[in-house]
Amino acid sequence: MGRDLFAFFIGMLIILPVIFLVVLLGAHTILAFSVIHFFDIVSSVQRFWLLSSTLVLSVSFMTTSLLVYWKDISLTRFLYLLAGFWLGLLVQLLIAVVLIWCVVLLAPQIGWEHPHTAFLASSFFSIALIISLFGTWNAFHPRVKEITVRIPGLPEIWKGKRIVQLSDIHLGEVYRTNFLKGIVNQVNALQPECVVITGDLFDGANDHLDILASPLAEMRSNKGIYFVTGNHETYIGVDTAKQALSTLPIRVLENEVLDVDGLALIGLSYPERGVSWNMADLLKQLHPSFDGKPNVLLVHAPTHIEMFKSAGINLQLSGHTHLGQLFPFSFITKSLYHGYDYGLYQDGAYTLYTTNGIGTWGPPMRVGNTPEIVSITLK
Numbered sequence: 001m002g003r004d005l006f007a008f009f010i011g012m013l014i015i016l017p018v019i020f021l022v023v024l025l026g027a028h029t030i031l032a033f034s035v036i037h038f039f040d041i042v043s044s045v046q047r048f049w050l051l052s053s054t055l056v057l058s059v060s061f062m063t064t065s066l067l068v069y070w071k072d073i074s075l076t077r078f079l080y081l082l083a084g085f086w087l088g089l090l091v092q093l094l095i096a097v098v099l100i101w102c103v104v105l106l107a108p109q110i111g112w113e114h115p116h117t118a119f120l121a122s123s124f125f126s127i128a129l130i131i132s133l134f135g136t137w138n139a140f141h142p143r144v145k146e147i148t149v150r151i152p153g154l155p156e157i158w159k160g161k162r163i164v165q166l167s168d169i170h171l172g173e174v175y176r177t178n179f180l181k182g183i184v185n186q187v188n189a190l191q192p193e194c195v196v197i198t199g200d201l202f203d204g205a206n207d208h209l210d211i212l213a214s215p216l217a218e219m220r221s222n223k224g225i226y227f228v229t230g231n232h233e234t235y236i237g238v239d240t241a242k243q244a245l246s247t248l249p250i251r252v253l254e255n256e257v258l259d260v261d262g263l264a265l266i267g268l269s270y271p272e273r274g275v276s277w278n279m280a281d282l283l284k285q286l287h288p289s290f291d292g293k294p295n296v297l298l299v300h301a302p303t304h305i306e307m308f309k310s311a312g313i314n315l316q317l318s319g320h321t322h323l324g325q326l327f328p329f330s331f332i333t334k335s336l337y338h339g340y341d342y343g344l345y346q347d348g349a350y351t352l353y354t355t356n357g358i359g360t361w362g363p364p365m366r367v368g369n370t371p372e373i374v375s376i377t378l379k
Contacts, residue, residue, distance in 0.1 A: 035050065326365065
């Protein structure tokens with residue numbers, strides 16, 4: 001079984017990049033030939049340079065990802081940032097291409113026989129660029145999201161107090177110490193009773209994760225800071241992530257329950273590659289430690305909702321989805337996570353809050369959603 005799982009993951013490491021590359025090549029091909037048509041480019045030299053440029057751009061993100069993995073320095077990080085920006089801009093340009101083609105194809109139906117495609121393309125592409133630039137600014141300016149949650153049997157010591165949830169910060173090539181310092185300042189201003197980090201604190205195989213995470217030493221919380229792993233911690237190695245946090249006042253919860261002044265804090269780790277465990281069995285094992293007690297569950301992905309309801313979970317805090325990060329991918333996350341990909345959901349004594357997180361993966365931009373620090377007032 002272990003050998004089969006290992007072979008499966010090795011296969012995925014080969015297959016997924018190939019699929020990603022094919023998709024990128026296809027997207028760039030559509031963009032290039034649409035540009036040729038819209039601007040009526042007939043020169044063979046111009047076509048050659050356009051197609052050559054799109055070929056280079058189609059492999060730029062994967063190439064710079066390998067470069068920054070090989071040598072994590074300012075230059076490679078800058079190239080990675082540019083390639084990521086292009087990836088996000090590409091999405092907006094493709095949306096523009098679809099809209100332009102819709103205008104071109106529908107125009108004759110309303111008597112517009114010869115729409116000026118060069119003007120349309122210039123206008124729509126300019127809008128795509130503006131949206132992408134704003135999305136980049138947006139990705140580096142998280143805002144505080146305030147919510148209130150009622151937990152049955154909540155001890156008096158917790159009533160009216162704040163839990164601050166951070167998720168998907170993705171410290172690495174894009175998000176550095178200065179960004180984290182800003183988050184720490186925002187959190188401290190909220191004067192939280194407790195801070196929880198629901199996975200994907202790190203991103204990439206940086207050799208200095210401890211330095212990147214060092215601003216967390218200045219984070220203030222009356223009842224502690226707690227962390228559960230996400231999928232990106234499994235990519236870099238859970239032990240590597242734990243080592244980076246070892247000198248900080250952060251408690252890593254690994255499939256365990258901790259009593260924090262009468263509130264049961266349940267932390268579930270993200271399954272590591274090649275490791276298989278059954279959620280039902282794990283909950284059964286942990287259940288006696290929180291049965292009948294007011295509780296909060298920290299788990300990276302918003303899954304197993306019905307199982308957690310049945311187990312008596314009061315408040316589940318998750319992240320992972322980024323709400324798609326870029327429009328229109330929010331429709332995909334909504335489908336994948338059955339509508340639990342973002343926001344507050346309540347059903348009787350059970351409440352789920354899925355945050356869209358703080359950082360980004362891939363394109364350093366957010367379009368259609370706002371990065372957030374979640375301030376949860378308990379009642």
